[in-house]
Amino acid sequence: MKPEKLYFLSILVLLALSLAAFAGCGDDDDDDDDDDVAVDDDADDDADDDADDDGGWPGDQTVNILTPDGDVQVSLNGLPYSDCVDSDPDDGGTFPGVLVKDVVDAAIGSKDFDAGDYKFNFVASDGYDPLGKKMDGDFRTLPDYDQLPLGCFIEYEEEGKYTDIKVIWDDALEFPGYMRARMMDGGSIEMVENILFDQDVTMTVEFDGGTPAAAVNLNGLPAFWDGDDLAVYVHHVILDAAFEEFDTYTYYYAINFIGNDDYSLLDHIEGLGDDVTDLPWWDDNDDKNVHNMWLKDAGDDGYQVFFADELFPSSYSAKYMDNGTIEIHDITDLVE
Numbered sequence: 001m002k003p004e005k006l007y008f009l010s011i012l013v014l015l016a017l018s019l020a021a022f023a024g025c026g027d028d029d030d031d032d033d034d035d036d037v038a039v040d041d042d043a044d045d046d047a048d049d050d051a052d053d054d055g056g057w058p059g060d061q062t063v064n065i066l067t068p069d070g071d072v073q074v075s076l077n078g079l080p081y082s083d084c085v086d087s088d089p090d091d092g093g094t095f096p097g098v099l100v101k102d103v104v105d106a107a108i109g110s111k112d113f114d115a116g117d118y119k120f121n122f123v124a125s126d127g128y129d130p131l132g133k134k135m136d137g138d139f140r141t142l143p144d145y146d147q148l149p150l151g152c153f154i155e156y157e158e159e160g161k162y163t164d165i166k167v168i169w170d171d172a173l174e175f176p177g178y179m180r181a182r183m184m185d186g187g188s189i190e191m192v193e194n195i196l197f198d199q200d201v202t203m204t205v206e207f208d209g210g211t212p213a214a215a216v217n218l219n220g221l222p223a224f225w226d227g228d229d230l231a232v233y234v235h236h237v238i239l240d241a242a243f244e245e246f247d248t249y250t251y252y253y254a255i256n257f258i259g260n261d262d263y264s265l266l267d268h269i270e271g272l273g274d275d276v277t278d279l280p281w282w283d284d285n286d287d288k289n290v291h292n293m294w295l296k297d298a299g300d301d302g303y304q305v306f307f308a309d310e311l312f313p314s315s316y317s318a319k320y321m322d323n324g325t326i327e328i329h330d331i332t333d334l335v336e
Contacts, residue, residue: 057081057098059155061165061185065107068118068191072107076153076165079106084152086168088180091156100143100151100167104189115145121190122167122181131192134178136235137291138222139192147173153184197223197232201303203295204325205241213325214241218295226306231296234305235282237326238290246328252335254279255290256327257305257318265318266327276329280312295321 084097119142121131150170166182254276282290292308302320
């Protein structure tokens with residue numbers, strides 16, 4: 001065989017061997033890649049399974065969300081876990097929990113209202129209501145929607161008797177202790193419309209016993225709609241005067257109204273005379289409930305006092321209270 005042919009055949013043999021070797025390495029790499037992908041897939045599946053296990057709350061507790069469009073019961077079961085820090089000095093620590101926002105969002109969904117227009121009150125399953133009991137209905141310091149991610153529902157044990165859920169809040173909010181609502185399994189989150197009085201009107205609040213009078217501007221106080229009119233509860237005006245001696249848990253008070261025309265209920269109600277106990281009361285038992293009295297613009301009659309459920313006859317509805325006076329009398333000694 002000629003040298004040229006031999007050389008040519010040798011080249012072909014070497015080339016064939018090289019291609020075979022290359023193909024074998026390629027299969028190994030493909031196998032390795034396939035093995036790697038298979039391992040990665042398994043790992044991802046395991047991670048997803050773990051996420052499913054860890055991400056869903058296993059308990060069956062429920063919370064009722066009282067929305068403007070009706071009540072919605074939300075089960076915590078399956079909602080995402082979060083690490084929640086409870087700074088309670090007795091039994092604090094980090095616990096698994098469910099963000100308050102996740103519970104609320106599960107209820108409001110795409111409902112036709114703006115959650116940012118509301119505050120959120122927490123009512124326990126036994127009926128304990130901090131807005132009514134501790135805050136006298138002044139919703140201004142309740143959490144708003146943007147603060148709900150700083151609240152958590154966590155489980156707690158009540159003296160070994162039962163397990164329930166409570167709300168805890170990030171310390172940065174500096175919420176008072178009563179906002180750490182307990183017994184919330186079966187309890188409610190009440191959405192309270194955040195309406196503030198926007199009319200510039202001032203009233204004087206006087207507390208007998210030598211305390212200096214306080215001028216209270218109603219602008220910015222918590223308000224509500226009475227029909228088409230914006231109204232303010234009388235007790236919010238009194239509380240804004242911030243008298244240190246004022247204590248409705250210990251004492252009884254009678255409330256007198258004096259219009260800017262100097263008309264005084266105490267002086268002019270027929271048969272009332274000087275008996276201040278016939279005026280509206282304010283005490284811990286809410287006798288003659290001052291919480292059901294409010295003020296609103298009555299047109300030609302100025303700002304007028306109104307009562308719920310015919311609590312008092314129309315003659316008690318003092319008029320011209322803009323620049324008028326709300327007079328507080330301590331009647332504890334007269335009624336005990």
